[in-house]
Amino acid sequence: MSTRIDVPPPFTGASCWPLIGVIHLDPLPGSPNWGGSLNAVRELALRDAEAYAAGGFDAVIVENYGDRPFLPGQVPPATIAALTLLAAQIRGAFPELLLGINVLRNDVVAALSIAAAVEAAFVRANVLVSAMVTDQGVIEGKAWEIAHLRRQLGGKIALWADVLVKHAVPLGEQDITDQASDAFQRAGAAALILSGRATGAPADPAAFTRVRTCLPAAPLLVGSGLSAANLADFLAVANGAIVATSLLDGAQRVDPEKVRNLRKLRDGALCN
Numbered sequence: 483m484s485t486r487i488d489v490p491p492p493f494t495g496a497s498c499w500p501l502i503g504v505i506h507l508d509p510l511p512g513s514p515n516w517g518g519s520l521n522a523v524r525e526l527a528l529r530d531a532e533a534y535a536a537g538g539f540d541a542v543i544v545e546n547y548g549d550r551p552f553l554p555g556q557v558p559p560a561t562i563a564a565l566t567l568l569a570a571q572i573r574g575a576f577p578e579l580l581l582g583i584n585v586l587r588n589d590v591v592a593a594l595s596i597a598a599a600v601e602a603a604f605v606r607a608n609v610l611v612s613a614m615v616t617d618q619g620v621i622e623g624k625a626w627e628i629a630h631l632r633r634q635l636g637g638k639i640a641l642w643a644d645v646l647v648k649h650a651v652p653l654g655e656q657d658i659t660d661q662a663s664d665a666f667q668r669a670g671a672a673a674l675i676l677s678g679r680a681t682g683a684p685a686d687p688a689a690f691t692r693v694r695t696c697l698p699a700a701p702l703l704v705g706s707g708l709s710a711a712n713l714a715d716f717l718a719v720a721n722g723a724i725v726a727t728s729l730l731d732g733a734q735r736v737d738p739e740k741v742r743n744l745r746k747l748r749d750g751a752l753c754n
Contacts, residue, residue: 490673490701503534504726506547512558513549537741541580552587554618604640614650625669643671677705682727690719
């Protein structure tokens, strides 16, 4: 097994194989299922963030997961305002965690704007290049707009891009290596995310090998389905992982014990 410790920006070369948790926010203002209490959303978000921090994770991504069904692009200003407030509070409460922003389904302009306001380190772009047929319809990448805004904001926010994002298929035939090359070499992605077909579905280790052969310098992250049971399958082919589903309890909140166990497995394999 390889013991690669090279990691994606904004992590440093001295970091271990990073584990990035996801904070699935409950419905926010502007979404169909908004419950009316931002305090209630905040309480659950901070509880999840605490589980990741106490369990030794390296970063968290804050996303409006509860806003289903998602808009394909621009989200309402009320959603952006609420997400900004919550992200700032999470960052203030847990400064040891690097912070990322993902505005679903694909409002990367909002994500960058929020990241700049709260001094987050990275954003996730579900569709950066090409066009994908999703449950929200056809979503087209907006690499130029994203690159332009990122430069205006100082260029320090790392851009992580999904390749053949989950819950979607490409519009027309496109190989995974072609989309990966476009995202990394032409559209400015600092890291590439490879996932399974849906939330919680395991990624394919063979896909990482294919992309690695094509783009040896590209940091690759597992985007879905990582668990204690399959961690070993990805340690030698990926540079880190975004993980949430396997860490949830019966109430769909983050289980601190599962977080600790996964981090200990990671540490035992690579960091000692």
